[in-house]
Amino acid sequence: MDDATSEKSIIALDLWLQSPAGTYVRAFEQACLDELTADIFGFNAVQIGVPQIDALAANRMPNKWQAATRLSSTSELALAPDGKQIAVALDFAELPFASQSLDLVVLPHVLEFAAEPHQVLREVERVLIPEGQVIICGFNPASLWGVRQGVGRIASSDYLPAAGEFISMPRLKDWLKLLNMGVTRSYFGCYAPPCRTTQWLNRFGLLESAGQRWWPYLGAVYIVHAIKRVKGMHIIGPAWNRKTSKAPQAVPATNRK
Template sequence: MQEASSIDLPLWLQTPPGRYVLAWEQARIETHVADVFGFHALQLGLPEIDALQANRMPHRWLALSAREGAAATVPEDGGAAPRTVALSCDFDALPFASQSLDLVVLPHTLELARDPHHTLREVERVLVPEGQVVITGLNPTSLWGLRQAGGRAAQRLGRRSDDERLFLPRAGDFIAYRRLRDWLRLLSFEVESGGFGCYRPALRSQAWLDRYAWMERAGERWWPVFGAVYLLKAVKRVRGMRLIGPAWKKTPKPRAAPAVVSHKHHRAGSSPDDREKRFET
């Protein structure tokens, strides 16, 4: 099997630690998208995970970047059939009208994007007001992230021993959880929920990963923000807009016309006989 330092993310996800990450993300994503309602949902990238499986929207699409190709792949032992790719596009220019999607899922998409800021702006553009986005990523402030940083430092120093090879895929820029929250706030997203997972050490063997299964509960309790991966769910807010019910037009009640009252005006010191005399003259 190829070393993790020399393969890309899709192949790395077929390794024991990669399958460990996929299992956690599949379960958490299904929990967060199951109750998102609407008509149109989109998954950008990473066909190894079915991010929209638990969602019930009538129109659900999987989009791949031109770099990923048009053929979807799944792990050989995953037991799942290859998924249909709806379209291949540039994530910096999504082929959807503004405010046309209700849900967008980005499984590790920003880490591999050419310009993650631009990709997020495109997601904000195509989402309807109150639309939701779900994002997963590798956490740089974790045991796995620390091992990756150590391997890169060793490479810069010219040392390439087996212990200093990269544990995670070489490609990609891992985005910190707090940094991503700041990006979303700048785009008028409101972070609704989030969490971390995969607290076992950075080990390549399935047997050793199984031995440290006890660290899952310990990590969730004692160091929750240091999980190897994270998930974040945010809602697009539009200022000055609120949802209201139908405006029923009320028929105005007929108003009674005001009564006309005639008044007689007489100048002081005049009488009907005086007015008749002035008329005759």
């Protein structure tokens, strides 16, 4: 997937998120992201892509940015608390942030529509501070929606944006592990069948609680929370001299006759 195709894919995703199914997904992800980010502390946080979701709305860091590509709609970008728009136009594979400068990065549906998803993750690892956190949203290929998408590609009737390369959660966890980012929490959601109308999606609302209990890994979308681990860091204690000779043992005095 070249850069031009990637840009078209992101625009297609933006349009899809306005559909009934997209609204259904956004509602689940917004609630989950609010819960996840509310207790993540630090100074600098960035949301990359998908301005239709305000992934940092519940977060209380003083510096928050909404990053998007130049072809994304700037009218929908997140606003700062004072009402001033904060946006960074960038290439997701080359983030304009210093190494180890961010406490939190959120990637809602970025990797599956990126030209180089591995490079995007490498850049995220670079800009995160040690113990910095990343949250990733993605479509689950092992779901009814994933199956419907596969059938739709054969019949030229896609349900999700056609150009997406959907990444399974086990595969994503392997990528994160290679970058020394350990997954701490993961969530699945959106268990309704791939319907195209709000009426039918609402009719299957009861499947949400049933899916969480009986088939939790078959949700249409997932959210992964990981922390950047830094190897080789040890607590330094006092340097003891192992060659110090042992103190002589006290010898009890004996009575002389």
